[in-house]
Amino acid sequence: SSELTQDPAVSVALGQTVRITCQGDSLRNYYATWYQQKPGQAPILVIYDKNSRPSGIPDRFSGSSSGSTASLTITGTQAEDEADYYCNSRDSSGKHLYVFGSGTKVTVL
Amino acid sequence: QVQLVQSGAEVKKPGASVKVSCEASGYTFTGYDINWVRQATGQGLEWMGWMNPSSGNTGYAQKFQGRLTITRNTSISTAYMELNSVTSEDTAVYYCARGRLCGGDCQLVDKDYYTMDVWGHGTTVTV
Numbered sequence: 090s091s092e093l094t095q096d097p098a099v100s101v102a103l104g105q106t107v108r109i110t111c112q113g114d115s116l117r118n119y120y121a122t123w124y125q126q127k128p129g130q131a132p133i134l135v136i137y138d139k140n141s142r143p144s145g146i147p148d149r150f151s152g153s154s155s156g157s158t159a160s161l162t163i164t165g166t167q168a169e170d171e172a173d174y175y176c177n178s179r180d181s182s183g184k185h186l187y188v189f190g191s192g193t194k195v196t197v198l
Numbered sequence: 199q200v201q202l203v204q205s206g207a208e209v210k211k212p213g214a215s216v217k218v219s220c221e222a223s224g225y226t227f228t229g230y231d232i233n234w235v236r237q238a239t240g241q242g243l244e245w246m247g248w249m250n251p252s253s254g255n256t257g258y259a260q261k262f263q264g265r266l267t268i269t270r271n272t273s274i275s276t277a278y279m280e281l282n283s284v285t286s287e288d289t290a291v292y293y294c295a296r297g298r299l300c301g302g303d304c305q306l307v308d309k310d311y312y313t314m315d316v317w318g319h320g321t322t323v324t325v
Contacts, residue, residue: 120311124243131293131317132235132243138301138311154309175243177312185248185257185299187312189235192242 092181093121093190095174100196101166109193111159111176115183121159121176123152124189132175136161163195171197200224202294202318209324210284217280218321220294227275228252231297233314234268234279236290244290248297249277284325291320 093113101107111121120139124132134143136152149164159178163170176190205219220232234246247258249268256268262281270277281288295314300307 118309120307120309122311122313124314126243131320132295132314133317134313134315137313138307139309143315173242177243177245177314179310179312180259186259187233187245187248188259189243189245 092188093176093178095176095190095193097191098194098196100198101163102198103168104165106162106164107166107195109161109163109174109195111161111178111190112157113178113181113188113190114157115179115181115188116154116157116159118183119179120154121152121178121190123150123159123161124175124177125170125172126175126192127172135174166195166197168197171195200296200316202296202316204292204294204318204321207322207324212285212325214284214325215280215282216284216288216323216325217278218292218294218323220277220279220318222275222277222296225296227270228272231299232268232270232277233295233297234266235293235295235314237293237320238287238290241290246279251277281323284323286325289323289325291322293320294318 123136126132140152180186180188203221231248233248249256251270267280296316
């Protein structure tokens with residue numbers, strides 16, 4: 090089982106807001122990073138640090154963190170945002186070892 | 199442009215070893231980690247391990263300790279992932295990804311974070 094827990098699936102109406110959460114003890118001490126993956130493609134980094142986006146990632150993607158929970162929010166969700174989203178952070182050892190969350194499938198209605 | 203190019207698909211028999219390469223270009227190979235991540239069909243991402251190409255230091259997920267070896271050849275900017283004693287459970291797409299801790303300086307942030315910002319296209323390994 091993953092040390093980072095995500096809801097398996099969430100749906101959102103086009104243009105609405107969706108929040109995806111990631112829970113794990115390591116998140117009290119380390120930020121999560123978030124990845125988007127579409128079918129047949131490699132993952133893409135979308136959020137890192139407290140709330141930073143790589144160049145090319147739309148500003149409708151944002152991140153936040155509180156206690157042992159990290160969140161990825163998509164504001165004004167577009168059809169092209171339909172994808173799997175994974176969080177990643179250190180594992181429970183605290184060493185330079187990492188783990189992915191189980192992933193959340195976002196469906197845009 | 200910055201890219202990671204992986205070797206082609208592999209088909210192996212149970213008990214064999216598989217070795218996948220990842221050639222970096224467009225950046226200083228020794229300036230970033232290389233991570234290996236796999237994904238079985240219909241399943242999530244699974245982080246396997248990392249290497250610092252400059253020092254040769256490695257870190258492996260506990261699940262793969264003793265069976266996974268990550269190496270590099272800095273003269274050709276290439277990293278390798280070798281997995282021994284494979285079984286059908288190892289059938290997956292294997293990705294390499296460029297990694298960096300805190301953008302290079304954890305003194306500048308209040309909490310550490312690790313990014314994997316450039317990914318290879320994936321290599322299918324079938325056992």
